[in-house]
Amino acid sequence: MKIEVDLHTHSNYTAHAYSTIYENVMYAVKRGLKGIGVTDHGPNFEDGGHIWHFHNLKDLPKVAEGVHLFRGIEANLLNPDGKMDTEFVKPHKLDYIIASYHGPFEGIITKEDLENAYLNAMDNPQVKVLGHIDRGFFEVDFEKIIKKAKEKNIAVELNKHSLELDDTYRGRVIKIAKICNDLKAPVVVNSDAHFCTDVGNVENIFELLEQLDFDCSLIINTSFERTLKFIGGEQ
Numbered sequence: 721m722k723i724e725v726d727l728h729t730h731s732n733y734t735a736h737a738y739s740t741i742y743e744n745v746m747y748a749v750k751r752g753l754k755g756i757g758v759t760d761h762g763p764n765f766e767d768g769g770h771i772w773h774f775h776n777l778k779d780l781p782k783v784a785e786g787v788h789l790f791r792g793i794e795a796n797l798l799n800p801d802g803k804m805d806t807e808f809v810k811p812h813k814l815d816y817i818i819a820s821y822h823g824p825f826e827g828i829i830t831k832e833d834l835e836n837a838y839l840n841a842m843d844n845p846q847v848k849v850l851g852h853i854d855r856g857f858f859e860v861d862f863e864k865i866i867k868k869a870k871e872k873n874i875a876v877e878l879n880k881h882s883l884e885l886d887d888t889y890r891g892r893v894i895k896i897a898k899i900c901n902d903l904k905a906p907v908v909v910n911s912d913a914h915f916c917t918d919v920g921n922v923e924n925i926f927e928l929l930e931q932l933d934f935d936c937s938l939i940i941n942t943s944f945e946r947t948l949k950f951i952g953g954e955q
């Protein structure tokens with residue numbers, strides 16, 4: 721099992737990532753990917769991308785070296801109302817938003833605040849992916865969040881980096897995968913690459929899913945065509 725599109729990659733427009741978009745594309749070619757999401761951190765993260773980066777994503781070609789480029793942002797959840805740092809960019813300039821939490825931000829203090837931030841952000845029609853919901857100081861009610869994600873046809877991310885962080889995060893990823901499997905919720909498997917050699921590198925997630933006897937038909941981004949439709953808003 722492999723992915724055809726990696727919907728979560730960082731370029732060096734994020735200060736703590738180290739490769740250009742073109743280098744990411746070249747590793748996508750090496751791994752046989754058909755597409756990548758260019759999803760640098762939103763500007764409210766200390767080392768997130770400059771707003772002009774997002775305004776000007778239209779200048780990226782749709783396809784480079786045979787790899788489709790999806791124009792995205794890994795937005796920061798800022799408060800329990802689901803506000804994100806995307807308001808500065810007109811919706812038509814982005815193909816999709818990954819809603820992620822990289823706190824602490826002043827507006828999100830408690831577990832309930834973070835749950836509400838996820839739940840309310842999903843009412844934004846451009847949110848197509850919930851990024852690494854395993855992260856944070858507290859464990860949110862995964863089931864509540866995944867139920868709404870399914871209702872809204874938003875994919876829950878299984879993130880390669882989370883598995884590598886420590887046993888707490890690994891445990892949370894396992895819980896998330898099991899709940900998605902039980903609820904038959906849509907999932908994407910992403911690298912969250914911060915260096916080009918990691919683009920499309922998600923073997924550890926597939927090893928885990930095999931152990932869990934996971935229903936792989938729930939994974940959107942193993943198919944380029946399915947991903948294209950999904951990002952375009954189709955079921």
Ligand SMILES: [Zn+2]
Nearest residue numbers: 794820851852
């Ligand atoms: Zn993130």
Ligand SMILES: [Zn+2]
Nearest residue numbers: 728730794912
């Ligand atoms: Zn990321």
